[in-house]
């Protein structure tokens with residue numbers, strides 16, 4: 001057995017301290033705070049108060065209803081798209097377009113979706129004008145549903161798409177040879193092996209919708225959901241920290257249940273080691289049906305975002321559609337908005353750099369060192385995966401409100417790092433586990449100390465993963481609103497939270513320009529990371 | 542001279558090595574031979590200093606190394622899967638260690654190793670572009686450049702096929718002779734062990750079954766295990782060759 005080196009211990013201690021201070025402690029404070037009533041007594045009085053609050057009860061009901069509807073629609077659409085990409089013989093470039101296009105919403109803050117929906121379906125909306133009448137009431141259930149579906153589609157698609165890779169296409173051929181009819185064959189060879197992933201997509205879409213703040217903040221109208229209730233309790237006219245804590249704990253419940261369910265559903269996933277390329281049988285009907293379906297879904301989604309790119313460039317949407325640069329220039333002349341954009345960049349860069357370092361260090365300890373207690377990192381990762389951004393932000397507010405961290409960039413950055421820890425951690429862990437276990441020993445025998453081997457061998461061989469982690473952190477830090485809404489101050493306002501303010505002044509041009517700016521920045525970062533990844537790919541066989 | 546005194550090792554509750562006691566003279570090639578799971582790799586890693594011992598001593602040239610760190614023992618190993626660094630080319634792999642200790646080998650000596658292992662045409666290639674035998678030789682070169690006092694090889698031939706296997710075998714022999722290197726080789730193949738080494742240590746379930754020269758093993762097998770599992774394999778092989786080529790080629 002190799003011994004743990006002092007460097008490893010030092011890093012481990014730093015990571016433990018970070019997680020205890022910025023994850024465990026805030027959550028404990030939140031939990032205890034929910035049991036302390038306004039007069040200082042301890043007990044369930046806050047919960048009793050919450051449960052007798054009809055608005056809150058109906059908000060919970062609404063959240064469940066709209067999140068459930070979202071989950072059904074998203075899972076169906078994501079399945080259709082993943083099926084089209086993996087199991088049909090539609091035109092190859094179309095598959096690539098679907099795979100890339102479906103991810104576009106990830107580059108835009110959810111709060112923008114709401115305004116895009118208004119400008120598409122609302123009273124003055126693009127489609128409303130085209131059809132000459134309101135298609136349906138946009139504020140409330142319908143608007144939320146459209147927004148949530150767009151928001152959750154990329155994540156659900158990725159999950160199902162990845163599981164498709166584990167289905168053996170030969171089963172389909174065997175089933176055909178056995179004389180199964182189309183439907184039976186489809187159920188047995190596609191739906192059944194995917195049941196874990198489909199359930200996973202459903203649960204994931206539900207949790208994401210249940211805990212998102214951006215969409216209800218823009219298009220929720222008077223339709224109360226849990227996220228807006230939590231916001232009201234904390235930042236409304238009369239802040240009520242006890243009620244806030246209770247609502248946060250209530251929001252945590254479905255998230256915890258969801259994650260447990262996701263882990264359970266994982267068991268239903270098939271894992272084949274052997275892959276053999278198998279020709280798909282031709283089917284005109286299948287290909288045209290799924291080809292058409294994916295084009296329609298993609299176009300519908302993109303048409304919602306189209307207004308975001310049109311509005312800022314026309315004089316007065318939708319009345320005067322003449323082209324103008326005026327909105328753009330006026331925004332770049334406004335110090336206020338430029339500094340907000342700069343704030344977002346600062347937060348995103350810091351989150352990406354520090355987040356990647358912390359996450360990589362955690363994964364390194366867990367995957368490639370013999371240090372005792374390294375499994376705690378996995379537990380932290382499970383917790384960060386469970387806690388919704390709003391809940392984490394609120395617990396920071398409770399713990400750090402009287403500290404010097406209040407109103408700083410660093411608290412926002414730390415919240416982002418914790419909030420988005422799980423995915424980059426698993427990326428790094430996965431990559432590091434796959435590497436040759438003898439490298440550290442070889443490096444040591446060739447005269448390296450551990451840090452040196454990490455720097456000279458481990459890091460260069462995982463640079464592609466590091467870039468992936470960096471862009472994941474950057475993009476999410478750029479778009480998140482639920483994580484930071486309780487933490488921004490006048491000096492540290494970021495674009496997503498600024499948009500929330502701007503809507504009260506009906507400054508939609510500004511909203512869209514800022515959103516486009518975020519979108520383009522994210523696109524650029526993604527493109528640069530992709531290009532760098534391609535350059536490092538030559539290391540691989 | 543390498544001396545192992547009464548070495549024992551347990552993993553969790555499971556005894557993997559028991560009372561291993563032997564002496565290896567300088568410049569000898571010794572094979573550790575035994576079935577899979579018998580503890581060969583564990584013993585190699587103990588000598589290397591990667592695995593700690595529960596009991597016993599590792600003594601090299603009269604110095605007790607039992608509690609000396611792997612790094613300070615001055616031994617080196619070629620792992621079964623080579624553990625080459627894929628982001629570096631063959632040459633960069635070979636000279637990796639020189640960045641840390643510049644004076645271990647001169648440019649001239651490095652050139653010699655490269656020539657000796659016939660690696661010149663492959664120096665610029667990435668690890669992924671090398672064949673199994675070429676990787677093996679790069680890994681050997683990378684190890685030799687550090688001038689180890691003891692060369693350890695874990696199943697150096699098992700990943701190679703047919704003809705290359707024989708050529709690497711010869712290469713290992715000539716390295717040991719040329720550089721006067723004490724070499725310990727792990728293998729599970731009796732033919733390999735008996736044709737490659739000066740002495741063979743046969744391990745069975747963590748115990749020494751027999752330690753001796755190929756001649757002694759063949760002619761005076763000490764117990765049933767050596768007879769049944771080691772010699773029997775060779776006899777079957779011989780029979781197969783008879784059947785293929787006829788008696789006169791035996």
Ligand SMILES: Nc1ncnc2c1ncn2[C@@H]1O[C@H](COP(=O)(O)OP(=O)(O)O)[C@@H](O)[C@H]1O
Pocket residue numbers: 552553557575576577578579580581582583584
């Ligand atoms: N790190 C370890 N932890 C627990 N058991 C181990 C470890 N390394 C080896 N073993 C066990 O010790 C025994 C001997 O292993 P090894 O030395 O690798 O055998 P060989 O190289 O002869 O095939 C095996 O039963 C193996 O499972």
Ligand SMILES: [Mg+2]
Pocket residue numbers: 581582
């Ligand atoms: Mg072995």
